[in-house]
Amino acid sequence: MELIQNLLLGFSVVLTPLNLIWMVAGSILGTILGMLPGLGPTTGIALLLPLTFTMEPATALITMCAVYYGAMFGGSRSSILLNVPGDGAAVAACFDGYPMAQNGRAEAALAISAIASFIGGLIATVAFVIVAIPVARFALRFGPPEYFMLMIFALSATAAISKEALFKGFISLLVGLMISTVGIDYQTGVLRFTFGLMELQTGIDFVVVIIGVYGLGEVFKNLENIASGGGLQAIQKKFGRIWITLDDWRRSIIPILRETPVGFLVGVLPGAGATIAALMAYNNEKQLSKEPERFGTGTIEGLAAPEAANNACSVGALIPMMTLGVPGSGTTAVMLGALMILGLQPGPLLFQQHADVAWAVIASMFLGNVACAFINIPLAGLLVRVLAVPPKVLYPVIVALAFVGVYTINFSVVEFVLLILFGLVGYGMKKYKVPTAPLILAVVVGSSMEQNFRMALMLADGDFGVFFRNGICWTLFFLAIGSIAWPFLSSRIKLPWNRS
Amino acid sequence: MRSDVLVGAVSILFGMAYTVQTLHLPKAMVGNPWAPLFFPLALGVLLVAMGIVVLLKGLRHHPSSAKKGGSKRLIVVTILICLAYxxxxxxxxxIPSTILFLGGLLFAVNGAKAWIVNSLIAVTFSFGVWYVFEKIFYMNLP
Structure with a gap:
């Protein structure tokens, strides 16, 4: 009963004209940003972040969530039509989506990817509603030592995604934490690493880091390819009715329902993320299929499964961010940071102190899914025309947007210099294959991680045993160790999703 | 892999510089004087350690044929335009600076041949953004 009351409260907040307009606008912007190759949900949210500074917290969060799942819907458009994934998670949509379009079934491919995303997102949102409150209640037991261990787990899981990049992941993580130490120390007032610059006393704003590393860094990387002669291919612009046949539906529904929980679980755990969820779903279905040889030739269930998992994952990833206040992916880290700018501290207390905001976001997830389905099925033919915009025009505009956005943070041009600097850092990281997600995560949680660390030590008079004071701590400790060891173990044991 | 050697070396240098900087930080007046230094010190030392591991890993593997990177000309030009902005x-x-900025970027990336499109986008964008910020969000731009 309490649950339904809360949901009703949420819907009553969302169903104001302003919030609805922003939700739809966010969904459209997100879909477009997700579609454009090289601009994923993280970059999209980062670029649109300054827009939300003047909004009410609930409106801001609703807008950002809309951009987030809009990007998840949109990512597969360019996979299907161009064989170029719009973001990492849409890689799996290339395997069967592009062959489908080549076989003249682009309409069915666009339709099923939106339908699968819709069902996956919807079921995951129901799961979110059921899981969120118990998790938040449990997290009320967390003190500084538990939070510190939780952050260690979240960070190491994000850094240790692959065996090859394990150490580079940790380098990225450490540099992120270092960036977060710049500025005044909250507990003692000592100025750290400000180099005498007044502007650095309040620290480096993580929005600058995010827009620099993701937005500018991405553009720099792409400028290199434009120069070497890359460009967009011709794109199909004429479509028939974007819908599926009964036979398509019959083939897809079971894979969709089967892979949604997989995606959701992968999303809740920190680190893995939507790309892995989609690849896992694809490989699961290939193994379970009676005709695995048809996968890769344009079979509809090979597109439906990863799309459902992808969206379920993106909803699952919001759970640790909203209920614990610790994000498990780059994108949710950006959203967490945005909430902090608005003066909200996500975490267990969010559901008590700002129940209206928390439940409005949940309600908006239901409505946003519907909005995205509408945008992506009837309007798909119109929206994919964005893919025809030449990147040579697009990238300069993105650079300009990045500068305008960054200016609105502090209204100072010092941020411009930092932006260029972090753009170069992001470019270098992408060029030398250093993962960027750990850096972003660390920049956002770094300061609170250090505070928790020192508070825990103060409470225990400097005794490090406080970090192992109870079962929660030990569990988190072993999870962190396990997440680092996992890439090594899983490469020894043959797991289905390592094959692709 | 050459990239590992580079990443490792840069990490070691940055980690050492950061650690040295940390040691020169002022001590706290209240509480444990080392409290603001402890966390950064751990970070610096760990970064150097990680850098060494990546560097050694890179040296152990035989250098694969270096991948031919694209041209850096556009990146350098973009950065110069950003600094001018x-x-x-x-x-x-x-408005004037943004028209010049976006116009310049478009000329550099999109080419001088498309000057009509470039100018149109630069002017529309600058006035559009200005309008949105001044009139809808009530933020003052210089």
């Missing part, structure tokens, strides 16, 4: 922004105001 930084210098001009507060002096000549948002």
């Amino acid at each position: 930084t210098a001009l922004f507060e002096r000549i105001g948002f």
Whole structure:
């Protein structure tokens, strides 16, 4: 009963004209940003972040969530039509989506990817509603030592995604934490690493880091390819009715329902993320299929499964961010940071102190899914025309947007210099294959991680045993160790999703 | 892999510089004087350690044939234009500087042949953004 009351409260907040307009606008912007190759949900949210500074917290969060799942819907458009994934998670949509379009079934491919995303997102949102409150209640037991261990787990899981990049992941993580130490120390007032610059006393704003590393860094990387002669291919612009046949539906529904929980679980755990969820779903279905040889030739269930998992994952990833206040992916880290700018501290207390905001976001997830389905099925033919915009025009505009956005943070041009600097850092990281997600995560949680660390030590008079004071701590400790060891173990044991 | 050697070396250098900087930080007046230094010190030392591991890993593997990177000309040009924008922004105001900035970027990336499209986009964008910020969000741009 309490649950339904809360949901009703949420819907009553969302169903104001302003919030609805922003939700739809966010969904459209997100879909477009997700579609454009090289601009994923993280970059999209980062670029649109300054827009939300003047909004009410609930409106801001609703807008950002809309951009987030809009990007998840949109990512597969360019996979299907161009064989170029719009973001990492849409890689799996290339395997069967592009062959489908080549076989003249682009309409069915666009339709099923939106339908699968819709069902996956919807079921995951129901799961979110059921899981969120118990998790938040449990997290009320967390003190500084538990939070510190939780952050260690979240960070190491994000850094240790692959065996090859394990150490580079940790380098990225450490540099992120270092960036977060710049500025005044909250507990003692000592100025750290400000180099005498007044502007650095309040620290480096993580929005600058995010827009620099993701937005500018991405553009720099792409400028290199434009120069070497890359460009967009011709794109199909004429479509028939974007819908599926009964036979398509019959083939897809079971894979969709089967892979949604997989995606959701992968999303809740920190680190893995939507790309892995989609690849896992694809490989699961290939193994379970009676005709695995048809996968890769344009079979509809090979597109439906990863799309459902992808969206379920993106909803699952919001759970640790909203209920614990610790994000498990780059994108949710950006959203967490945005909430902090608005003066909200996500975490267990969010559901008590700002129940209206928390439940409005949940309600908006239901409505946003519907909005995205509408945008992506009837309007798909119109929206994919964005893919025809030449990147040579697009990238300069993105650079300009990045500068305008960054200016609105502090209204100072010092941020411009930092932006260029972090753009170069992001470019270098992408060029030398250093993962960027750990850096972003660390920049956002770094300061609170250090505070928790020192508070825990103060409470225990400097005794490090406080970090192992109870079962929660030990569990988190072993999870962190396990997440680092996992890439090594899983490469020894043959797991289905390592094959692709 | 050459990239590992580079990443490792840069990490070691940065980690050492950061650690040295940390040791020169002022001590706290209240509480444990080392409290603000402890966390950064751990970070610096760990970064150096990680850098060494990545460097050794890179040296152990035989250098694979270096992948031919694309041209860096556009990146350098973009950065120069960005720096010019930084210098001009507060002096000549948002609209003129942004028209020059985006126009310059478009000319560099999209080519001088498409000058009509370039100018149109630069002018529309600058006035559009200015309008949105001044009239809808009530933020003042210089």
